[in-house]
Amino acid sequence: MSEQKPPPDCTAPDVAAPGSAHAHAHAHGLAHDHDHAGHPHHEHHSDMTTADSRRRVALAAVLTGTFMIAEVVGGVISGSLALIADAAHMLTDTGSLLLAWLGYKLGERPADAARSYGFARMKILAAFTNGILLVILAGWIVWEAIHRILEPVEIMGGVMLGIAAGGLLINIIAFRILHGGDTDDLNLKGALWHVAGDLLGSVAAIVAAGIILWTGWVLADPILSVLVAILVAFAGIRIARQAGHILLEGTPPGLEPAAIIADLTAHVPGVAKVAHVHAWALTESRPLVTLEVTAAPGASAEQLRRDVKARLAHTFKVSHATVEVLTSAE
Incomplete structure (x- = not known):
């Protein structure tokens, strides 16, 4: 992107009418108010949500990691691919849940001179990684299932x-x-789908075990494993696409530049033109917008800046926007 983005916790000064010291000073004061009066509640809520998600991920990691050992032993003893696949899934789940937890912890680190946005996107990177891992895991299960179908093995249905x-x-x-x-x-959604895949894997293993005990048909084990793998793969692709869109600074849903331009032009008095609109997201819940507004003749540049920000916050739920205001002469 050609334009420099502002740090997440400070608002870049907007350009008011040239030669107006009062307007510049007033704009600076409002920017200060935006940081210390507009963001704290949002940031506090975000911090509380992140802390809750981190605790949930940590507890889920302990549960899955502990039972994984039992599934490995049970899978080896019984000869069940469904159990071994589920244990492998639980192994990757434990690692993925720990990765998600690490993403939250790193995301809490403050911004510094080298990283003006801090580490907030670490949880998005963790979500993207987890999505890719889900797809790889699904591929491995399908590969093993094919071998089991071609060369069936004895399975202890009771165990x-x-x-x-x-x-x-x-x-x-x-x-x-x-x-x-x-x-x-x-990030939490990626962890949730890992566990959901495990849950489906357990259901598949139970159904397969029942079929084997009732009919002796051992192919039920690898076939049901493939069905679970397909569901897991679709979830992984979806999560990786959503996270990748954010990492590539794609436009968030509902923040298309054309829609923003049309709305501001129609509903904010004093707007003559809106240009250079850029919308992206730091995380899935922190959209950012920068744009340039040309004021109509006689309009107050500072009032226009405030009205545009208020409209973006009310209509598009954007709590952080950088608005540059130009007069018609500019």
């Missing part, structure tokens, strides 16, 4: 059923813990 039932219970608890968090948090 498989017992371990899978225990895994289902643990996954339900972990899922409920994560599902109670912020539904807009991509």
